[in-house]
Amino acid sequence: MTTVFEEDVLIVGAGISGISAACHLKKECPKRRFTILERRTKIGGTWDLFRYPGIRSDSDMFSFGFKFKPWRNAHFFSHGPDIRSYVQEAAEENRVFDHIRFERKVGSANWDSALKRWVLDVLNEATGETEQYRARFLMSCAGYYNYDQGYKPHFPGEDQFKGLIVHPQHWPEDLDYTGKNVVIIGSGATAVTLVPNMAPKAGHVTMLQRSPSYIFSLPSVDALTKVLQKTLPAKLAYKANRLRTIGLAHFMFKACKSKPTVMRRLIISRMRAQLKGSNVDMKHFTPKYMPWDQRLCLVPDGDFFKALKSGKASVATDHIKTFTPEGIELQSGEVLKADIIVTATGLNVQMFGGITLSVDNKPVELGNKMIYKSALLQDVPNAAMVVGYTHASWTLKSDLVSGYVCRLLNWMDKKGHQVVVPKADGVNVVDGLTVLGGLNSGYLQRVSDQLPRQGERHPWHNKQDYYYDSKLLLDEPVEDPALKFA
Incomplete structure (x- = not known):
């Protein structure tokens, strides 16, 4: 027999967005x-899942931290364990743990117009029992990627490789790479973090x-902080510090978009100097x-460049022809010897935590x-x-969205409304532009047709602008012709 739970607001996900949403509800509703x-x-989401060497924020911690809880460390960047502790403290201080049910896998969520409720089918993975949750309002705080499986393309000949193949999303706790030759496939934030953190112990690390x-490169601690x-x-x-770092990130993004050629020369010249x-x-x-x-890759104190200059690490730019028993053969004919190959090849993007979403049993196609x-x-x-920024700290947007939802719920209570539905009458879609902005990264291009x-x-256009969004979400009146209340 399925146990039924009646809820008011249901949050999916206890990562940084889910804890933010919970704390806002505690304070504002x-x-x-x-x-x-x-x-x-x-709890912790990303910061509990990823355990690879050097795992850290790739945004500054003063904007990545919650607006309502000061980040007291002087470090501009911070490592995964410190971020997990910070999120844990926020949850404890706001008594959020009383509201969390762990080991719950949400399979489907259907809005029932007759009940005026979301009906969620949930598996309790601890007991194997099925549960049903009914809620007036649903918040998806499950992030934007698949926690079960990272993206890993099939490489020719990989079955014949005699060494170990590791994906950063599933890093073995007991992996010993001391004195080993390591090849890291990828050039994003994960790869540039792994290189300087593995190089001191490894025999040699090559980023392919x-x-x-x-x-x-930015200083991990600056004097003004x-x-x-x-x-x-x-x-x-x-x-x-928060206002300062938000302003700097905003300026950097706007400069890159308005003066791309100038900023390209500047960033390349800084890499050359490093x-x-x-x-x-x-x-x-x-x-x-x-x-x-x-996305721009940020590194603390030039640690990535220092690893290259030390001779303990190197970079190869080429395409893979095939894996061999001893490593990787490149299209150029060069062979990279490897004991361990790390596939830092990215994420599998998914929205709404992979939940099957429907309204009155009619499937919702997010890409439409x-x-x-x-x-x-x-x-x-x-x-x-909740979908964070792509060019700034994720938490900045999650804080704003959670604040807006609280305003919306309070306004609906005041007016006696039970239901709100956004309607985009007469508004056309911008071709190729998704909720995650205009990035052309491979992990977004692979699923662009599945993203909202x-x-x-306005108000259907996302400017990726914190200052604009602050006014939009926290200052503009809740009542809007695009919102239909009942």
Whole structure:
């Protein structure tokens, strides 16, 4: 027999977005009951899943931290365990654990217009029993990728490789790479993090890329941060550092988009300066695309470049012809010897945690829907989807969306409304532009037809602009002709 639970607000996912949503509800909607369904046995999402060497934020921690909880460490970047501890503290301080049900896998979610409820079919993976949850409002905080399986293309001849093949999403706890030759396939944030963190112990680390990426070095701790933290109260210092780093990231993104050729020269010249005195060929650091057409890789204190200059690491730019028993043969004929091959080849993107979504038993095709104010799905009642920024800290957007949802729920309570549905009457879709912005990264291109779209105008167009979104989500009136209330 299936157990039925009646809920008010149901949050899917207890990662950084889910905990943010829960804390906002606690503070801003104290009368609302909510429950979080989390498939894993711990909170933290990404920061509990990934355990590869050096796992860290690729955004600054002052904007990546929650708006309501100061990040007290002086480090600009931070490692996975520190971020997990920070999220844990936020959950404990706001008594969020009382609302979490772990080891719950959500299979489907259907809006029942007669009940005015979301009906979710859920598997309790701890007991094997099925459960049904009914909720007035649904928030998807499950991130944007598949937690079960990372993206790994099939490589010719990989079955004959005698060594070990590892994907960063499933890093073995007992992996010993001391003195081993390691080849890391990829050139994104994961690869540039792995190289300097594996190089000291490994025999040699080679980063094998098909094409170069932009890599930008920043100090892990800067002087002004330390001064502000020493001279100001903790909350005020955090606010000042947060405003400063948000502004810098905003300026960098806008400059790259408005003056791409200038910024391209600047970033490449900075990479050249980092490699001064080495014999590393700059062909490995001259991308074909413009800055922020794909994500910019940030590295602390130039650690990636230092690993290359030490001779313990190197870069190869080529295509794979085949795996061999001893390593990888490239199209150029060069052979990279390897004991361990790390496939840092990216993520499998999925929306809504892979849940089968429907309205009155009619499937919702996310690729045919636009997203209202980067928060609500077109034609889908009482549902919010948290999707962070692609060019700035994910948490900045999740905080804004959670704040907006609280405003929306409070306004509906005040007006006596039970249902809200976004309607995009007369608004056209912008071809090729998804909720995740205009990045042309491979992991987004593979699933572009499955992602919610953007519209041609406000409020269906996502500008990827924190300052604009702050006004849009937190200051503009909730009442809007595009929202149909009942």
